[in-house]
Amino acid sequence: MIKKCVPVLTEQERLLLQHLADGCEPGELGPALGLSRAKSNALFAGMCDGLGSPRNPAALLAICYATEAVQPPDLLDPSDIAMPAEEQELLPLFAMGVGEHDMAAQLERKRWKVNQQAKNVLENLQVQTRAQAVHVAWQYGIVTATAISEWLEKGDSEIIASNLQPPGLGPVLYIQAREGEAVDTPGRCARRADPAAAMPLLSYWDQAADDRDARGALWARASEILSRSGQPVGQPLPGVHPARQSETMRRQRCRVGFCPARLEHTSGHVYLYLVTKNQRRADGSYRTAQPPVCIEHALLCAESEPRFQGGHTALLVTASNASGVLGTLYGPLDDGLNVAAVGTDQEFHPYADRDRLRWVLASRLVRDLTSYRVIDLRRLVREAFRTPPAPTSRGFR
Ligand SMILES: [Zn+2]
Structure with a gap:
Protein backbone atom coordinates (compact mmCIF):
# COMPACT_ATOMS: atom_id res chain seq x y z
CA MET A 1 0.00 0.00 0.00
CA ASN A 163 -3.47 1.54 20.72
CA LEU A 164 -5.01 4.89 21.56
CA GLN A 165 -5.76 4.01 25.18
CA PRO A 166 -2.68 3.32 27.30
CA PRO A 167 -3.01 -0.19 28.77
CA GLY A 168 -3.46 -0.89 32.47
CA LEU A 169 -4.60 2.56 33.53
CA GLY A 170 -8.32 2.07 33.04
CA PRO A 171 -10.55 4.54 31.25
CA VAL A 172 -10.11 8.27 31.78
CA LEU A 173 -13.09 9.29 33.89
CA TYR A 174 -15.15 12.47 33.73
CA ILE A 175 -15.04 12.65 37.54
CA GLN A 176 -11.25 12.35 37.65
CA ALA A 177 -9.10 15.30 38.79
CA ARG A 178 -7.07 16.86 35.97
CA GLU A 179 -3.77 18.63 35.70
CA GLY A 180 -4.18 22.41 35.98
CA GLU A 181 -7.22 22.26 38.28
CA ALA A 182 -6.30 23.93 41.57
CA VAL A 183 -7.73 22.65 44.86
CA ASP A 184 -8.50 25.21 47.53
CA THR A 185 -6.70 24.35 50.78
CA PRO A 186 -8.65 23.52 53.93
CA GLY A 187 -6.59 26.25 55.64
CA ARG A 188 -9.16 28.66 54.28
CA CYS A 189 -11.82 27.11 56.49
CA ALA A 190 -12.67 28.74 59.78
CA ARG A 191 -14.95 28.36 62.71
CA ARG A 192 -17.99 30.55 62.22
CA ALA A 193 -21.23 30.99 64.06
CA ASP A 194 -24.15 29.56 62.13
CA PRO A 195 -26.71 32.37 62.14
CA ALA A 196 -29.58 29.89 61.83
CA ALA A 197 -28.54 27.43 64.54
CA ALA A 198 -26.30 29.74 66.63
CA MET A 199 -23.77 26.92 66.49
CA PRO A 200 -20.14 27.12 65.34
CA LEU A 201 -19.35 25.28 62.14
CA LEU A 202 -16.68 24.84 59.52
CA SER A 203 -16.78 27.48 56.83
CA TYR A 204 -14.70 29.27 54.24
CA TRP A 205 -13.64 32.81 55.07
CA ASP A 206 -15.32 33.94 51.88
CA GLN A 207 -18.23 31.54 51.99
CA ALA A 208 -20.33 31.41 48.79
CA ALA A 209 -23.85 30.06 48.46
CA ASP A 210 -22.81 27.01 46.45
CA ASP A 211 -20.06 25.92 48.87
CA ARG A 212 -22.70 23.90 50.72
CA ASP A 213 -25.02 21.32 49.23
CA ALA A 214 -28.76 21.24 49.89
CA ARG A 215 -28.23 19.13 53.00
CA GLY A 216 -25.65 21.43 54.56
CA ALA A 217 -22.35 19.66 53.79
CA LEU A 218 -19.45 21.99 53.02
CA TRP A 219 -17.63 20.94 49.83
CA ALA A 220 -13.94 21.13 48.94
CA ARG A 221 -13.33 23.73 46.27
CA ALA A 222 -11.42 23.00 43.06
CA SER A 223 -11.12 25.02 39.86
CA GLU A 224 -12.18 23.44 36.58
CA ILE A 225 -10.81 23.61 33.06
CA LEU A 226 -13.41 22.47 30.55
CA SER A 227 -13.60 22.30 26.77
CA ARG A 228 -16.26 24.18 24.83
CA SER A 229 -18.31 20.99 24.97
CA GLY A 230 -18.08 20.94 28.78
CA GLN A 231 -15.60 18.07 29.14
CA PRO A 232 -12.50 18.18 31.39
CA VAL A 233 -9.32 18.50 29.35
CA GLY A 234 -6.08 18.27 31.40
CA GLN A 235 -4.02 15.11 31.85
CA PRO A 236 -5.84 12.84 34.32
CA LEU A 237 -4.51 12.73 37.89
CA PRO A 238 -5.20 10.30 40.74
CA GLY A 239 -8.25 11.28 42.77
CA VAL A 240 -11.53 12.89 41.79
CA HIS A 241 -12.76 16.42 41.19
CA PRO A 242 -15.20 17.09 44.09
CA ALA A 243 -17.76 19.09 42.10
CA ARG A 244 -17.75 16.74 39.09
CA GLN A 245 -17.98 13.63 41.28
CA SER A 246 -20.83 14.99 43.40
CA GLU A 247 -22.87 16.24 40.44
CA THR A 248 -22.33 12.95 38.57
CA MET A 249 -23.34 10.93 41.63
CA ARG A 250 -26.27 13.18 42.56
CA ARG A 251 -27.71 13.00 39.04
CA GLN A 252 -26.61 9.37 38.55
CA ARG A 253 -24.81 10.08 35.29
CA CYS A 254 -22.04 7.91 33.83
CA ARG A 255 -18.68 8.44 35.53
CA VAL A 256 -16.72 7.98 32.31
CA GLY A 257 -18.30 10.64 30.14
CA PHE A 258 -21.15 12.19 32.16
CA CYS A 259 -23.42 10.35 29.70
CA PRO A 260 -27.03 9.57 30.67
CA ALA A 261 -26.72 6.34 32.69
CA ARG A 262 -30.40 5.56 33.12
CA LEU A 263 -30.96 2.41 31.12
CA GLU A 264 -33.09 2.54 28.01
CA HIS A 265 -36.00 0.17 27.40
CA THR A 266 -36.68 -0.32 31.10
CA SER A 267 -39.54 0.92 33.18
CA GLY A 268 -38.85 3.27 36.06
CA HIS A 269 -35.42 4.53 37.06
CA VAL A 270 -32.86 1.79 36.61
CA TYR A 271 -29.13 2.45 36.78
CA LEU A 272 -26.15 0.18 36.22
CA TYR A 273 -23.58 0.15 39.02
CA LEU A 274 -20.36 -1.86 39.15
CA VAL A 275 -19.32 -2.71 42.67
CA THR A 276 -16.84 -4.91 44.52
CA LYS A 277 -17.52 -7.44 47.27
CA ASN A 278 -16.10 -5.25 50.01
CA GLN A 279 -18.66 -2.52 49.27
CA ARG A 280 -21.44 -4.83 50.45
CA ARG A 281 -22.86 -4.03 53.89
CA ALA A 282 -24.37 -6.28 56.53
CA ASP A 283 -27.92 -5.36 55.54
CA GLY A 284 -27.28 -6.43 51.95
CA SER A 285 -27.08 -2.92 50.48
CA TYR A 286 -23.95 -1.61 48.75
CA ARG A 287 -22.31 1.69 49.74
CA THR A 288 -20.30 3.39 46.99
CA ALA A 289 -18.70 6.69 46.03
CA GLN A 290 -18.38 5.52 42.40
CA PRO A 291 -21.20 6.91 40.20
CA PRO A 292 -22.99 4.53 37.81
CA VAL A 293 -21.84 3.72 34.30
CA CYS A 294 -23.73 3.82 31.01
CA ILE A 295 -24.18 0.64 29.00
CA GLU A 296 -21.70 1.83 26.41
CA HIS A 297 -18.86 2.30 28.93
CA ALA A 298 -19.78 -0.62 31.19
CA LEU A 299 -17.45 -3.29 29.76
CA LEU A 300 -14.60 -0.81 29.42
CA CYS A 301 -14.86 -0.05 33.16
CA ALA A 302 -15.38 -3.65 34.24
CA GLU A 303 -12.40 -4.88 32.23
CA SER A 304 -9.90 -2.10 32.73
CA GLU A 305 -10.49 -0.27 36.02
CA PRO A 306 -7.72 -1.34 38.40
CA ARG A 307 -10.19 -1.64 41.31
CA PHE A 308 -11.93 -4.52 39.52
CA GLN A 309 -8.79 -6.68 39.31
CA GLY A 310 -10.33 -8.92 41.97
CA GLY A 311 -13.64 -9.09 40.09
CA HIS A 312 -16.78 -7.02 39.98
CA THR A 313 -20.51 -7.37 40.54
CA ALA A 314 -22.94 -5.65 38.15
CA LEU A 315 -26.15 -4.35 39.71
CA LEU A 316 -29.31 -2.99 38.12
CA VAL A 317 -30.27 -0.55 40.85
CA THR A 318 -33.90 0.49 41.24
CA ALA A 319 -33.59 2.37 44.57
CA SER A 320 -30.72 4.24 46.17
CA ASN A 321 -30.18 7.27 48.35
CA ALA A 322 -27.39 9.79 48.88
CA SER A 323 -26.44 8.71 52.38
CA GLY A 324 -23.46 10.89 53.17
CA VAL A 325 -20.08 12.11 52.03
CA LEU A 326 -16.44 11.09 52.10
CA GLY A 327 -14.37 13.89 53.53
CA THR A 328 -12.12 15.18 56.28
CA LEU A 329 -13.33 15.99 59.79
CA TYR A 330 -12.08 19.29 61.24
CA GLY A 331 -12.12 20.66 64.78
CA PRO A 332 -11.78 24.18 66.24
CA LEU A 333 -8.42 25.24 67.69
CA ASP A 334 -8.07 26.90 71.10
CA ASP A 335 -8.14 30.38 69.56
CA GLY A 336 -11.78 29.73 68.80
CA LEU A 337 -11.32 30.90 65.23
CA ASN A 338 -9.02 28.59 63.29
CA VAL A 339 -9.47 24.92 62.61
CA ALA A 340 -7.35 21.83 62.01
CA ALA A 341 -8.05 18.43 60.51
CA VAL A 342 -8.71 15.87 63.23
CA GLY A 343 -9.89 12.90 61.19
CA THR A 344 -8.26 10.91 58.45
CA ASP A 345 -8.83 11.79 54.82
CA GLN A 346 -11.83 10.23 53.00
CA GLU A 347 -13.77 8.97 56.02
CA PHE A 348 -17.51 8.37 55.59
CA HIS A 349 -19.77 10.92 57.30
CA PRO A 350 -23.53 10.28 57.11
CA TYR A 351 -25.94 13.11 56.31
CA ALA A 352 -28.00 11.86 59.28
CA ASP A 353 -25.26 12.91 61.75
CA ARG A 354 -25.82 16.64 61.52
CA ASP A 355 -23.55 17.56 64.45
CA ARG A 356 -20.61 15.80 62.87
CA LEU A 357 -21.39 17.04 59.39
CA ARG A 358 -20.94 20.67 60.50
CA TRP A 359 -17.17 19.96 60.81
CA VAL A 360 -16.64 18.00 57.64
CA LEU A 361 -15.06 19.17 54.38
CA ALA A 362 -16.70 16.88 51.82
CA SER A 363 -14.99 15.65 48.67
CA ARG A 364 -17.19 12.77 47.41
CA LEU A 365 -20.89 12.05 47.51
CA VAL A 366 -21.78 8.54 48.69
CA ARG A 367 -24.82 6.54 47.65
CA ASP A 368 -26.35 3.50 49.34
CA LEU A 369 -27.76 1.09 46.76
CA THR A 370 -30.69 -0.43 48.60
CA SER A 371 -32.76 -2.20 45.91
CA TYR A 372 -31.08 -3.98 43.04
CA ARG A 373 -30.77 -7.08 40.94
CA VAL A 374 -27.42 -8.76 40.27
CA ILE A 375 -27.02 -9.25 36.53
CA ASP A 376 -24.68 -10.79 33.96
CA LEU A 377 -22.98 -7.71 32.51
CA ARG A 378 -21.87 -9.35 29.27
CA ARG A 379 -25.36 -10.57 28.55
CA LEU A 380 -26.83 -7.13 29.28
CA VAL A 381 -24.34 -5.44 26.95
CA ARG A 382 -24.85 -8.09 24.27
CA GLU A 383 -28.61 -7.58 24.36
CA ALA A 384 -28.21 -3.81 24.22
CA PHE A 385 -25.98 -4.03 21.13
CA ARG A 386 -27.77 -6.73 19.18
CA THR A 387 -26.73 -5.30 15.82
CA PRO A 388 -23.19 -6.51 15.13
CA PRO A 389 -20.76 -3.84 13.89
CA ALA A 390 -20.18 -3.89 10.14
CA PRO A 391 -16.75 -4.93 8.85
CA THR A 392 -14.23 -2.10 8.70
CA SER A 393 -13.92 -0.34 5.38
CA ARG A 394 -12.53 2.90 4.23
CA GLY A 395 -14.93 5.18 2.51
CA PHE A 396 -15.08 8.64 1.10
CA ARG A 397 -16.35 11.10 3.67
ZN1 LIG B 1 -20.84 6.63 29.65
Whole structure:
Protein backbone atom coordinates (compact mmCIF):
# COMPACT_ATOMS: atom_id res chain seq x y z
CA MET A 1 0.00 0.00 0.00
CA ILE A 2 2.75 2.50 0.91
CA LYS A 3 4.54 3.97 -2.09
CA LYS A 4 8.27 3.46 -1.96
CA CYS A 5 8.80 6.52 -4.08
CA VAL A 6 6.83 9.61 -3.20
CA PRO A 7 5.86 11.44 -6.38
CA VAL A 8 6.93 15.03 -6.68
CA LEU A 9 3.82 17.17 -6.52
CA THR A 10 2.97 19.80 -9.08
CA GLU A 11 2.32 23.38 -8.03
CA GLN A 12 -1.39 22.82 -8.61
CA GLU A 13 -1.38 19.73 -6.38
CA ARG A 14 0.41 21.62 -3.62
CA LEU A 15 -2.16 24.37 -3.95
CA LEU A 16 -4.95 21.80 -3.63
CA LEU A 17 -3.43 20.51 -0.37
CA GLN A 18 -3.08 24.07 0.90
CA HIS A 19 -6.81 24.65 0.28
CA LEU A 20 -7.67 21.42 2.11
CA ALA A 21 -5.54 22.50 5.08
CA ASP A 22 -7.32 25.86 5.06
CA GLY A 23 -10.76 24.23 5.39
CA CYS A 24 -11.90 24.10 1.77
CA GLU A 25 -14.66 21.50 1.15
CA PRO A 26 -14.00 19.10 -1.80
CA GLY A 27 -16.78 20.79 -3.76
CA GLU A 28 -15.09 24.18 -3.37
CA LEU A 29 -11.72 23.04 -4.74
CA GLY A 30 -12.66 23.68 -8.38
CA PRO A 31 -13.45 27.39 -7.98
CA ALA A 32 -10.51 27.80 -5.56
CA LEU A 33 -8.09 26.34 -8.11
CA GLY A 34 -9.73 27.98 -11.12
CA LEU A 35 -10.68 24.56 -12.53
CA SER A 36 -13.94 22.95 -13.55
CA ARG A 37 -15.49 20.59 -11.03
CA ALA A 38 -14.63 17.59 -13.19
CA LYS A 39 -10.98 18.64 -13.49
CA SER A 40 -10.57 19.33 -9.78
CA ASN A 41 -12.21 15.97 -8.99
CA ALA A 42 -9.80 14.24 -11.38
CA LEU A 43 -6.84 16.06 -9.83
CA PHE A 44 -7.91 15.01 -6.33
CA ALA A 45 -8.56 11.39 -7.36
CA GLY A 46 -5.22 11.21 -9.19
CA MET A 47 -3.37 12.44 -6.11
CA CYS A 48 -5.14 9.92 -3.86
CA ASP A 49 -4.30 7.06 -6.21
CA GLY A 50 -0.71 8.24 -6.68
CA LEU A 51 -0.09 8.46 -2.94
CA GLY A 52 -1.97 5.31 -1.93
CA SER A 53 -4.63 7.27 -0.06
CA PRO A 54 -8.33 6.48 0.26
CA ARG A 55 -10.29 9.15 -1.61
CA ASN A 56 -10.66 11.22 1.50
CA PRO A 57 -9.32 14.77 1.89
CA ALA A 58 -8.21 14.34 5.53
CA ALA A 59 -6.36 11.10 4.74
CA LEU A 60 -4.71 12.60 1.65
CA LEU A 61 -3.43 15.54 3.67
CA ALA A 62 -2.15 13.30 6.50
CA ILE A 63 -0.32 11.04 4.04
CA CYS A 64 1.27 14.03 2.31
CA TYR A 65 2.53 15.26 5.69
CA ALA A 66 3.70 11.80 6.83
CA THR A 67 5.58 11.14 3.59
CA GLU A 68 6.76 14.75 3.38
CA ALA A 69 5.33 15.04 -0.12
CA VAL A 70 4.70 18.55 1.19
CA GLN A 71 6.39 20.24 4.12
CA PRO A 72 4.36 19.35 7.26
CA PRO A 73 3.25 22.33 9.38
CA ASP A 74 5.40 23.49 12.32
CA LEU A 75 4.59 21.97 15.70
CA LEU A 76 2.88 23.98 18.44
CA ASP A 77 2.82 23.63 22.23
CA PRO A 78 0.34 20.77 22.94
CA SER A 79 -0.55 22.27 26.35
CA ASP A 80 -2.36 25.01 24.40
CA ILE A 81 -5.00 22.54 23.26
CA ALA A 82 -8.15 22.01 25.34
CA MET A 83 -9.95 18.89 24.20
CA PRO A 84 -11.21 15.80 26.09
CA ALA A 85 -9.27 12.58 25.47
CA GLU A 86 -12.37 10.86 24.02
CA GLU A 87 -12.61 13.56 21.34
CA GLN A 88 -8.85 13.58 20.64
CA GLU A 89 -9.09 9.86 19.86
CA LEU A 90 -11.19 10.70 16.81
CA LEU A 91 -8.45 12.75 15.16
CA PRO A 92 -6.12 9.89 14.10
CA LEU A 93 -9.22 8.19 12.69
CA PHE A 94 -10.13 11.35 10.74
CA ALA A 95 -6.58 11.19 9.36
CA MET A 96 -7.10 7.60 8.23
CA GLY A 97 -10.33 8.52 6.46
CA VAL A 98 -12.45 6.34 8.74
CA GLY A 99 -16.19 7.05 8.48
CA GLU A 100 -18.45 7.50 11.49
CA HIS A 101 -19.92 4.02 11.33
CA ASP A 102 -16.48 2.42 11.53
CA MET A 103 -15.27 4.92 14.13
CA ALA A 104 -18.19 3.91 16.35
CA ALA A 105 -17.34 0.22 15.91
CA GLN A 106 -13.60 0.68 16.48
CA LEU A 107 -13.99 2.89 19.53
CA GLU A 108 -16.94 0.84 20.83
CA ARG A 109 -19.13 3.91 21.11
CA LYS A 110 -22.64 4.54 19.89
CA ARG A 111 -22.99 6.14 16.49
CA TRP A 112 -24.86 9.20 17.81
CA LYS A 113 -22.08 9.80 20.31
CA VAL A 114 -19.32 9.60 17.70
CA ASN A 115 -21.41 11.96 15.56
CA GLN A 116 -21.61 14.47 18.39
CA GLN A 117 -17.94 14.08 19.31
CA ALA A 118 -16.91 14.60 15.67
CA LYS A 119 -18.86 17.88 15.68
CA ASN A 120 -17.27 18.84 19.01
CA VAL A 121 -13.79 18.25 17.57
CA LEU A 122 -14.42 20.70 14.72
CA GLU A 123 -15.90 23.22 17.15
CA ASN A 124 -13.09 22.86 19.68
CA LEU A 125 -10.42 23.31 17.02
CA GLN A 126 -12.47 26.05 15.32
CA VAL A 127 -12.12 24.42 11.92
CA GLN A 128 -14.51 23.76 9.04
CA THR A 129 -13.55 20.30 7.83
CA ARG A 130 -11.92 17.09 9.01
CA ALA A 131 -8.94 17.76 6.73
CA GLN A 132 -8.44 21.11 8.41
CA ALA A 133 -8.81 19.36 11.81
CA VAL A 134 -6.03 16.95 10.79
CA HIS A 135 -3.85 19.91 9.79
CA VAL A 136 -4.32 21.47 13.26
CA ALA A 137 -4.01 18.11 15.06
CA TRP A 138 -0.69 17.57 13.29
CA GLN A 139 0.61 20.82 14.75
CA TYR A 140 -0.30 19.66 18.26
CA GLY A 141 1.20 16.19 17.80
CA ILE A 142 -2.18 14.40 17.98
CA VAL A 143 -1.80 13.06 14.46
CA THR A 144 1.79 11.95 13.87
CA ALA A 145 3.94 10.66 11.01
CA THR A 146 4.57 7.49 13.06
CA ALA A 147 0.86 6.66 13.37
CA ILE A 148 0.15 7.39 9.71
CA SER A 149 3.19 5.40 8.53
CA GLU A 150 2.11 2.45 10.70
CA TRP A 151 -1.37 2.63 9.22
CA LEU A 152 0.00 2.73 5.68
CA GLU A 153 2.28 -0.22 6.34
CA LYS A 154 -0.32 -2.38 8.07
CA GLY A 155 -3.29 -1.07 6.11
CA ASP A 156 -5.57 -1.32 9.16
CA SER A 157 -6.83 1.71 11.04
CA GLU A 158 -8.19 -0.56 13.77
CA ILE A 159 -4.65 -1.40 14.92
CA ILE A 160 -3.99 2.28 15.54
CA ALA A 161 -7.35 2.80 17.25
CA SER A 162 -6.72 -0.09 19.61
CA ASN A 163 -3.47 1.54 20.72
CA LEU A 164 -5.01 4.89 21.56
CA GLN A 165 -5.76 4.01 25.18
CA PRO A 166 -2.68 3.32 27.30
CA PRO A 167 -3.01 -0.19 28.77
CA GLY A 168 -3.46 -0.89 32.47
CA LEU A 169 -4.60 2.56 33.53
CA GLY A 170 -8.32 2.07 33.04
CA PRO A 171 -10.55 4.54 31.25
CA VAL A 172 -10.11 8.27 31.78
CA LEU A 173 -13.09 9.29 33.89
CA TYR A 174 -15.15 12.47 33.73
CA ILE A 175 -15.04 12.65 37.54
CA GLN A 176 -11.25 12.35 37.65
CA ALA A 177 -9.10 15.30 38.79
CA ARG A 178 -7.07 16.86 35.97
CA GLU A 179 -3.77 18.63 35.70
CA GLY A 180 -4.18 22.41 35.98
CA GLU A 181 -7.22 22.26 38.28
CA ALA A 182 -6.30 23.93 41.57
CA VAL A 183 -7.73 22.65 44.86
CA ASP A 184 -8.50 25.21 47.53
CA THR A 185 -6.70 24.35 50.78
CA PRO A 186 -8.65 23.52 53.93
CA GLY A 187 -6.59 26.25 55.64
CA ARG A 188 -9.16 28.66 54.28
CA CYS A 189 -11.82 27.11 56.49
CA ALA A 190 -12.67 28.74 59.78
CA ARG A 191 -14.95 28.36 62.71
CA ARG A 192 -17.99 30.55 62.22
CA ALA A 193 -21.23 30.99 64.06
CA ASP A 194 -24.15 29.56 62.13
CA PRO A 195 -26.71 32.37 62.14
CA ALA A 196 -29.58 29.89 61.83
CA ALA A 197 -28.54 27.43 64.54
CA ALA A 198 -26.30 29.74 66.63
CA MET A 199 -23.77 26.92 66.49
CA PRO A 200 -20.14 27.12 65.34
CA LEU A 201 -19.35 25.28 62.14
CA LEU A 202 -16.68 24.84 59.52
CA SER A 203 -16.78 27.48 56.83
CA TYR A 204 -14.70 29.27 54.24
CA TRP A 205 -13.64 32.81 55.07
CA ASP A 206 -15.32 33.94 51.88
CA GLN A 207 -18.23 31.54 51.99
CA ALA A 208 -20.33 31.41 48.79
CA ALA A 209 -23.85 30.06 48.46
CA ASP A 210 -22.81 27.01 46.45
CA ASP A 211 -20.06 25.92 48.87
CA ARG A 212 -22.70 23.90 50.72
CA ASP A 213 -25.02 21.32 49.23
CA ALA A 214 -28.76 21.24 49.89
CA ARG A 215 -28.23 19.13 53.00
CA GLY A 216 -25.65 21.43 54.56
CA ALA A 217 -22.35 19.66 53.79
CA LEU A 218 -19.45 21.99 53.02
CA TRP A 219 -17.63 20.94 49.83
CA ALA A 220 -13.94 21.13 48.94
CA ARG A 221 -13.33 23.73 46.27
CA ALA A 222 -11.42 23.00 43.06
CA SER A 223 -11.12 25.02 39.86
CA GLU A 224 -12.18 23.44 36.58
CA ILE A 225 -10.81 23.61 33.06
CA LEU A 226 -13.41 22.47 30.55
CA SER A 227 -13.60 22.30 26.77
CA ARG A 228 -16.26 24.18 24.83
CA SER A 229 -18.31 20.99 24.97
CA GLY A 230 -18.08 20.94 28.78
CA GLN A 231 -15.60 18.07 29.14
CA PRO A 232 -12.50 18.18 31.39
CA VAL A 233 -9.32 18.50 29.35
CA GLY A 234 -6.08 18.27 31.40
CA GLN A 235 -4.02 15.11 31.85
CA PRO A 236 -5.84 12.84 34.32
CA LEU A 237 -4.51 12.73 37.89
CA PRO A 238 -5.20 10.30 40.74
CA GLY A 239 -8.25 11.28 42.77
CA VAL A 240 -11.53 12.89 41.79
CA HIS A 241 -12.76 16.42 41.19
CA PRO A 242 -15.20 17.09 44.09
CA ALA A 243 -17.76 19.09 42.10
CA ARG A 244 -17.75 16.74 39.09
CA GLN A 245 -17.98 13.63 41.28
CA SER A 246 -20.83 14.99 43.40
CA GLU A 247 -22.87 16.24 40.44
CA THR A 248 -22.33 12.95 38.57
CA MET A 249 -23.34 10.93 41.63
CA ARG A 250 -26.27 13.18 42.56
CA ARG A 251 -27.71 13.00 39.04
CA GLN A 252 -26.61 9.37 38.55
CA ARG A 253 -24.81 10.08 35.29
CA CYS A 254 -22.04 7.91 33.83
CA ARG A 255 -18.68 8.44 35.53
CA VAL A 256 -16.72 7.98 32.31
CA GLY A 257 -18.30 10.64 30.14
CA PHE A 258 -21.15 12.19 32.16
CA CYS A 259 -23.42 10.35 29.70
CA PRO A 260 -27.03 9.57 30.67
CA ALA A 261 -26.72 6.34 32.69
CA ARG A 262 -30.40 5.56 33.12
CA LEU A 263 -30.96 2.41 31.12
CA GLU A 264 -33.09 2.54 28.01
CA HIS A 265 -36.00 0.17 27.40
CA THR A 266 -36.68 -0.32 31.10
CA SER A 267 -39.54 0.92 33.18
CA GLY A 268 -38.85 3.27 36.06
CA HIS A 269 -35.42 4.53 37.06
CA VAL A 270 -32.86 1.79 36.61
CA TYR A 271 -29.13 2.45 36.78
CA LEU A 272 -26.15 0.18 36.22
CA TYR A 273 -23.58 0.15 39.02
CA LEU A 274 -20.36 -1.86 39.15
CA VAL A 275 -19.32 -2.71 42.67
CA THR A 276 -16.84 -4.91 44.52
CA LYS A 277 -17.52 -7.44 47.27
CA ASN A 278 -16.10 -5.25 50.01
CA GLN A 279 -18.66 -2.52 49.27
CA ARG A 280 -21.44 -4.83 50.45
CA ARG A 281 -22.86 -4.03 53.89
CA ALA A 282 -24.37 -6.28 56.53
CA ASP A 283 -27.92 -5.36 55.54
CA GLY A 284 -27.28 -6.43 51.95
CA SER A 285 -27.08 -2.92 50.48
CA TYR A 286 -23.95 -1.61 48.75
CA ARG A 287 -22.31 1.69 49.74
CA THR A 288 -20.30 3.39 46.99
CA ALA A 289 -18.70 6.69 46.03
CA GLN A 290 -18.38 5.52 42.40
CA PRO A 291 -21.20 6.91 40.20
CA PRO A 292 -22.99 4.53 37.81
CA VAL A 293 -21.84 3.72 34.30
CA CYS A 294 -23.73 3.82 31.01
CA ILE A 295 -24.18 0.64 29.00
CA GLU A 296 -21.70 1.83 26.41
CA HIS A 297 -18.86 2.30 28.93
CA ALA A 298 -19.78 -0.62 31.19
CA LEU A 299 -17.45 -3.29 29.76
CA LEU A 300 -14.60 -0.81 29.42
CA CYS A 301 -14.86 -0.05 33.16
CA ALA A 302 -15.38 -3.65 34.24
CA GLU A 303 -12.40 -4.88 32.23
CA SER A 304 -9.90 -2.10 32.73
CA GLU A 305 -10.49 -0.27 36.02
CA PRO A 306 -7.72 -1.34 38.40
CA ARG A 307 -10.19 -1.64 41.31
CA PHE A 308 -11.93 -4.52 39.52
CA GLN A 309 -8.79 -6.68 39.31
CA GLY A 310 -10.33 -8.92 41.97
CA GLY A 311 -13.64 -9.09 40.09
CA HIS A 312 -16.78 -7.02 39.98
CA THR A 313 -20.51 -7.37 40.54
CA ALA A 314 -22.94 -5.65 38.15
CA LEU A 315 -26.15 -4.35 39.71
CA LEU A 316 -29.31 -2.99 38.12
CA VAL A 317 -30.27 -0.55 40.85
CA THR A 318 -33.90 0.49 41.24
CA ALA A 319 -33.59 2.37 44.57
CA SER A 320 -30.72 4.24 46.17
CA ASN A 321 -30.18 7.27 48.35
CA ALA A 322 -27.39 9.79 48.88
CA SER A 323 -26.44 8.71 52.38
CA GLY A 324 -23.46 10.89 53.17
CA VAL A 325 -20.08 12.11 52.03
CA LEU A 326 -16.44 11.09 52.10
CA GLY A 327 -14.37 13.89 53.53
CA THR A 328 -12.12 15.18 56.28
CA LEU A 329 -13.33 15.99 59.79
CA TYR A 330 -12.08 19.29 61.24
CA GLY A 331 -12.12 20.66 64.78
CA PRO A 332 -11.78 24.18 66.24
CA LEU A 333 -8.42 25.24 67.69
CA ASP A 334 -8.07 26.90 71.10
CA ASP A 335 -8.14 30.38 69.56
CA GLY A 336 -11.78 29.73 68.80
CA LEU A 337 -11.32 30.90 65.23
CA ASN A 338 -9.02 28.59 63.29
CA VAL A 339 -9.47 24.92 62.61
CA ALA A 340 -7.35 21.83 62.01
CA ALA A 341 -8.05 18.43 60.51
CA VAL A 342 -8.71 15.87 63.23
CA GLY A 343 -9.89 12.90 61.19
CA THR A 344 -8.26 10.91 58.45
CA ASP A 345 -8.83 11.79 54.82
CA GLN A 346 -11.83 10.23 53.00
CA GLU A 347 -13.77 8.97 56.02
CA PHE A 348 -17.51 8.37 55.59
CA HIS A 349 -19.77 10.92 57.30
CA PRO A 350 -23.53 10.28 57.11
CA TYR A 351 -25.94 13.11 56.31
CA ALA A 352 -28.00 11.86 59.28
CA ASP A 353 -25.26 12.91 61.75
CA ARG A 354 -25.82 16.64 61.52
CA ASP A 355 -23.55 17.56 64.45
CA ARG A 356 -20.61 15.80 62.87
CA LEU A 357 -21.39 17.04 59.39
CA ARG A 358 -20.94 20.67 60.50
CA TRP A 359 -17.17 19.96 60.81
CA VAL A 360 -16.64 18.00 57.64
CA LEU A 361 -15.06 19.17 54.38
CA ALA A 362 -16.70 16.88 51.82
CA SER A 363 -14.99 15.65 48.67
CA ARG A 364 -17.19 12.77 47.41
CA LEU A 365 -20.89 12.05 47.51
CA VAL A 366 -21.78 8.54 48.69
CA ARG A 367 -24.82 6.54 47.65
CA ASP A 368 -26.35 3.50 49.34
CA LEU A 369 -27.76 1.09 46.76
CA THR A 370 -30.69 -0.43 48.60
CA SER A 371 -32.76 -2.20 45.91
CA TYR A 372 -31.08 -3.98 43.04
CA ARG A 373 -30.77 -7.08 40.94
CA VAL A 374 -27.42 -8.76 40.27
CA ILE A 375 -27.02 -9.25 36.53
CA ASP A 376 -24.68 -10.79 33.96
CA LEU A 377 -22.98 -7.71 32.51
CA ARG A 378 -21.87 -9.35 29.27
CA ARG A 379 -25.36 -10.57 28.55
CA LEU A 380 -26.83 -7.13 29.28
CA VAL A 381 -24.34 -5.44 26.95
CA ARG A 382 -24.85 -8.09 24.27
CA GLU A 383 -28.61 -7.58 24.36
CA ALA A 384 -28.21 -3.81 24.22
CA PHE A 385 -25.98 -4.03 21.13
CA ARG A 386 -27.77 -6.73 19.18
CA THR A 387 -26.73 -5.30 15.82
CA PRO A 388 -23.19 -6.51 15.13
CA PRO A 389 -20.76 -3.84 13.89
CA ALA A 390 -20.18 -3.89 10.14
CA PRO A 391 -16.75 -4.93 8.85
CA THR A 392 -14.23 -2.10 8.70
CA SER A 393 -13.92 -0.34 5.38
CA ARG A 394 -12.53 2.90 4.23
CA GLY A 395 -14.93 5.18 2.51
CA PHE A 396 -15.08 8.64 1.10
CA ARG A 397 -16.35 11.10 3.67
ZN1 LIG B 1 -20.84 6.63 29.65
